Amino acid sequence: MGFVIAVDGPAASGKGTIASKLGAAYGLPVLDSGLLYRAIGLAVIDEGGDLDVEADCVRAASSLDFANLNGERFRTRAAGEAASRVAVHPAVRETLIAFQRDFARREPGAVIDGRDIGTVIVPDAPAKIYVTASAEARATRRWLQLLGLGESADYEAILADVRKRDARDAARAAAPMRPAEDAALLDTTDLDIDAAFDAARRIVEDARARREQSPKG
Ligand code: C5P
Numbered sequence: 652m653g654f655v656i657a658v659d660g661p662a663a664s665g666k667g668t669i670a671s672k673l674g675a676a677y678g679l680p681v682l683d684s685g686l687l688y689r690a691i692g693l694a695v696i697d698e699g700g701d702l703d704v705e706a707d708c709v710r711a712a713s714s715l716d717f718a719n720l721n722g723e724r725f726r727t728r729a730a731g732e733a734a735s736r737v738a739v740h741p742a743v744r745e746t747l748i749a750f751q752r753d754f755a756r757r758e759p760g761a762v763i764d765g766r767d768i769g770t771v772i773v774p775d776a777p778a779k780i781y782v783t784a785s786a787e788a789r790a791t792r793r794w795l796q797l798l799g800l801g802e803s804a805d806y807e808a809i810l811a812d813v814r815k816r817d818a819r820d821a822a823r824a825a826a827p828m829r830p831a832e833d834a835a836l837l838d839t840t841d842l843d844i845d846a847a848f849d850a851a852r853r854i855v856e857d858a859r860a861r862r863e864q865s866p867k868g
Pocket residue numbers: 662663684685686688689731734735736738764765766767768816820
């Protein structure tokens with residue numbers, strides 16, 4: 652396997668920004684796995700399906716081209732909420748495993764951010780970071796981000812969303828959100844993006860050094 656960096660953590664913890672900066676720093680492609688679940692959630696809504704019905708979500712997933720996802724629509728609150736509802740279904744998660752693992756397997760490696768990358772998708776990733784921050788700090792970031800997108804946003808409603816999403820993502824039976832046992836924890840509550848990235852980079856450098864010393868290489 653190439654050098655895979657798994658970046659997991661809750662919504663708005665900073666993991667997406669950290670992942671894209673790590674990708675640029677190490678010359679690795681970046682996969683935002685949340686986008687896959689967001690795309691399925693939006694496709695279910697577009698097709699008039701029910702987000703809580705597994706078969707509707709699997710059908711929507713089968714018509715998507717995961718290699719070609721972009722657009723601001725994916726970043727909305729509604730897309731995040733829909734994503735976390737479709738992500739509960741084991742058969743939906745199943746449809747995404749091969750795509751994510753293929754992405755991880757390509758040389759020279761990859762950076763993938765999500766909830767279950769270090770635990771389920773690439774459990775043998777040489778570098779794993781679990782990014783957290785207080786719910787209030789994350790709600791503030793999401794609020795600023797949504798304002799930037801031109802969405803009218805109420806801070807209290809966003810904080811409630813963040814808490815609801817954390818609870819759903821952590822409590823589900825299929826690949827719940829949790830740090831891998833060998834993940835380094837990075838709390839970004841009091842860090843700006845430069846400081847958070849510096850800390851992430853130190854974690855990755857330690858992982859690289861460990862890998863070079865290990866007999867398997
Ligand atoms: O990271 P992002 O906020 O885009 O993720 C949206 C939702 O997709 C999460 O709340 C989670 O339910 C789901 N997800 C997941 N596993 C991943 C990535 C995202 O279950 N690897």
